Amino acid sequence: MLAEVDQKLVLACLKMIPQQYISADTSRLTLTLFALGQLDLTKNLKEIEISRANWIDWIYAHQYLTENNQNGGFRGGLFSGHKFDKNGNYKKDEYDLPHIAMTYAALLSLLILGDDLGRVNKTGVINGLKLLQSENGSFKPCEDSREFDLRFVFCACAISYILNDFSGLNVNKVLEFIVKCQAYDYGFAQNLNLESHGGSTYCALASLKLLNKLDLIDKKATLLWLLKRQEDGFRGRINKPPDTCYTFWIGASISMLEGTKFVDTVPLKTFLECCKTKYGGFGKSENCHPDLLHSYMTIAGLSIFGIEEGLDDLNCELNLSKNSFETLKNSCNWNLS
Amino acid sequence: MSQTDSSDEEVEFELDFLLYNDIQPTPQDDGPDRMLKDKKIELNFVLFYLNVNVLKNLISKKKKLAVAPIAYPADYKKAMDIFRTITTTNEQSKRTLYLTEFIIRLNPAHYTIWKFRENLVKKGVTEINEELNFTEALGKLHPKSYQIWHHRQWLVNNYIDLILPIQEIEFINRLLKYDTKNYHAWSYRQWLVQKFNLFKLELEETEGFILDDIRNNSAWNQRYFVFKMREEGFQNETDFENEINYCISKIKLAPRNESPWNYIRGIIKLFGKNPAEVKVYVSLCEDYFQKNLPISNALISLLEILENKIKSEKNDDFQSEALQICDKLIDFDYVRRNYWTYRKQLLLDANSH
């Protein structure tokens, strides 16, 4: 079994991860998402039942609070130096800000843990989005950043979708920006004029899907670009080597364009088998250490292509299991239709 | 305190923690769980993997508060404890500059530290030239860190008088030597080319990159960017034809290389031409088709042309050629055979209506 039912490595990672992960110190909530997401897709969440309530509190401790809800969201870690508070904290100093990708990761992780998002300061989060959109429609991750690109457009769309409120963004400008990011080869680039890229293509398609606007683009040409990324495994860019994470980025994109039936899963499976490590988990390619991101994205890909039985289905545009999507639909008080 | 330099030699950067003795450390409060706070744990990859089973079993026995806590190296933790205090006191000094460098070297993705450092630069705590050297040294160590590139761009944008654009291109070229497809480098380069109108130079530069590696898709993309964004676009038909010929010569060198195929289609569209009317391009594709060579990109190009023709006029010759191409793609492009079978079916369905 590729996805490994007992998820030994992930359970160890949830306990503690090695020092090589310090580069993720400001984005620990993404690690949380990748670890919990694996347990969710492999239907192993019962293993962590004892910690569930504590972990929900721990995630809420990252919440950014403001007096008049003029801003909100989540920090990526507890590195700013607040006293731990399971309700979150107000701004500590000028360097203490919420980050849009971390808000996305927090909301998803909470849903995976079965939380109803009742303690999320919804108004603050939506108002926070308004501070991040640029003139051309793109988004930056936090107020004092200059990194505008498609990744954060996707985060803004996913957050708005989850909270069922798109008033934090100028949707027309978002659409305009996404369409302009499509490169001459029909893949999408992270920003205007850049090279087409599997990750950006996912961000573009998922945003369009969440906005119900996939018809704005040439789907046929985009699908062909995506299918052409397969060698045995998927590659993120033209003439780059395959990498397991693109099983998700490209796979989910293909799925949104209803093209999974065109993919040859036999060589894909062989490639993924080579990238599985003896400790469990997946590295980005053969002979690499396993890491949480690549392990999660491989398992998500196995689910998308139905390569392994017993995995939960994936909602590709949110990057969330069917089971946790049900939590969103049924438990959150703004009921998605 | 060691100085950074821009040579290829890596300098070990050590921090004298005695300098910060008077600063009350602010530890990270990761919740009531004491495990991380009380014990010094140096958990590297090797130790971690040896202990996967032990760690895994711990989880079911004891409630945990933090999710996936990082086993911080002791020095990183110590430095961060000081940093958490100075963001509040906002001390802008040489010693806080050293502190940012120390942390950045351990974790170049730490955007808060970069922001703090940016304010130190604005305050004049360090020289701009030294800062440029610093980003270059760091860029060589961590070429995929977004923050380094954004910091560099901010520096150049704000201290434009101190910078020669051509030297900046040379800087990027030095970093591209390590990875010619570095996305951040190309992104920054596009900003620079537009900012200083370096399109003329850039066209030659991309030619050099393509000469070095004909499969460097980033370089092909950059070439397209030049034609799209330079003010004059294509000056005339000859200018366009030259580019088509350039591209065809590159295709002939490595016909399975996808980059120039996408590029030539892009250029034709950019110039506003119908691909079917670009004779050299059509005959190149037909040549590969007639010779029965497994060049799927030639076949895909030809199929696109034929499908457009079929749309405007029903013609059995076009139809049968298109079907033949699909059959060849099913054969040559084996991994996508299901897709080409579907495309063939679409053609058959359209014909039966």
Ligand SMILES: [Zn+2]
């Ligand atoms: Zn990867």
